Amino acid sequence: MTPHAPASPLKVAQVATVAISVTNLMKGWPNFLREQGFEVHTVCSPGPGLDEFARREGIRTAHTIEIARRISPLADLVSLWRLYRLFRRERFALVHSSTPKGGFLGMLAAWLARTPARVYTLRGLPLASTRGLKRRILWLCDWLTMRAAHRVTAISASLRDEAVELGLAPPGRIIVVNRGSSNGIDVERFTRRAPAPQSEARQRWNIPPEALVIGYAGRIVRDKGIVELHAAWQRVRAQVPGTMLLLLGDPEPEDPVPPEVLGSLRADERVRMPGWQSNMVLGFEAMDLLALPTYREGFGNVLLEANAMGLPVIATDISGCRDAVADGETGTLVPPRDAEALAAAMLTLVRDGALRSRMGNAGRARVERDFRPEVIWRGLLEVYASVLPAGAVDRAS
Structure with a gap:
């Protein structure tokens, strides 16, 4: 035509x-x-x-x-x-x-x-x-x-x-x-232009180059699994001292996270919460992996965006996320509302750089091919x- x-x-x-x-x-x-x-x-x-x-x-x-x-x-x-x-x-x-x-x-x-x-x-x-x-x-x-x-x-x-x-x-x-x-997914836009340790966002948000960053992008609400993410993070931070957590998103009054959870995240010197970013590419460049422990999702576009940036992903085994993640290939699916399973998946990727690289590369190839x-x-x-x-x-x- x-x-x-x-x-x-x-x-x-x-x-x-x-x-x-x-x-x-x-x-x-x-x-x-x-x-x-x-x-x-x-x-x-x-x-x-x-x-x-x-x-x-x-x-x-x-x-x-x-x-x-x-x-x-x-x-x-x-x-x-x-x-x-x-x-x-x-x-x-x-x-x-x-x-x-x-x-x-x-x-x-x-x-x-x-x-x-x-x-x-x-x-x-x-x-x-x-x-x-x-x-x-x-x-x-x-x-x-x-x-x-x-x-x-x-x-x-x-x-x-x-x-x-x-x-x-x-x-x-x-x-x-x-x-x-x-x-x-616009693969030309969602392309990594700098290794994570050298990213502009790490400098902006005071994240050390040597830190291994677990990222999250979305609304800071209960429905997105922030309570479970906080619990899983407590286990990861205790076992792997060099890790940090980067949360890109804003709280919403319609579905608030418990005050004690939000307060704990804000007080943690190894957590960064710069709010929602209009340029998510910079945010992804600061990460080594992405976690989305959501309770419900239509598709999980952020998972594909992260994959396009070469990041492995962790998501809940629910409608929408199942389609966005090739389990075991581009990321890992865990049961919803299960902080222990989420922590285990995070620890596996944190400790295995080769697995992170393999899943990230497979994710990028899948996005280029199918999305x-x-x-x-x-x-x-x-x-x-x-x-x-x-x-x-x-x-x-």
Whole structure:
């Protein structure tokens, strides 16, 4: 297909809950669609970086509508009404929504507005870590979202299987594009440019060149396994004096880590907590391995990013992480909520430099082979072609 500017481009809307989901999970995708002849719009809550992202990606309009991440009936009804009005006014040919709240409200509003083509991307299942009434409410929201969509894609095969097991959709209703992932991995960007001891980040964060650094990148919340990571770290630091722990992320009040755990980490002279970094490449360059002991994950993109940087990874054996990690080849999977198993895996990699190198190299090769963004984009374009009128995608491009 040769890109050119059609007389009447197909209008598509990409909907997410918050701005960071658009700017982080959709890099390159709007520009790819634009090159195929689509007119691309985004819809999400206001947030930093959105205008610059829109300019860089050639987005026609970055619409902002407040969408609450937490369950908030009144605010959610207001958001639904505003989305409905936007979709009726703009008359998009296709609405593609993702992330839990943005996905639900986006699909429901598109269905109410009779948008002719509706695609939903399942990025995670928050209900998996909830109980009681909240779990039933989240189940119903996910079920309605998938019913309102013409096509449902999941970012990992294990996430798809879990959704089917939960009764959210019948087998065959949810597809996985290629081998999954949120948006592929930019291997040119995630390339190590300096050995860990010589990295700029180590100098910035006062990490000695000779230290062996265990890294973590993500929100500092209970749901990400920070309690278990802290417990495992206590065992590692006692047995291997030259190790340090680097945590890249910020705490969130919605799912707080116990104060005593957070206080212990902050007081530890061998722990660095510089907060979330806009340039994660620098953070990865300071690490020797990455641990992600999360309780739930849609895919675990950070695991692939670390692999692309030549780092071995440790993750929990749950949906999403199973797809991101080739167990025993590019990293190690451990049972969730098991601090002892996590510590054992960390100690194994800390003590075996050859194993770290072998897993890191295998991880880089796997990312280059299976997870380039262009592979995901071409697969999603085929999904669009399956729900748009026959020949519409070819005419657009």
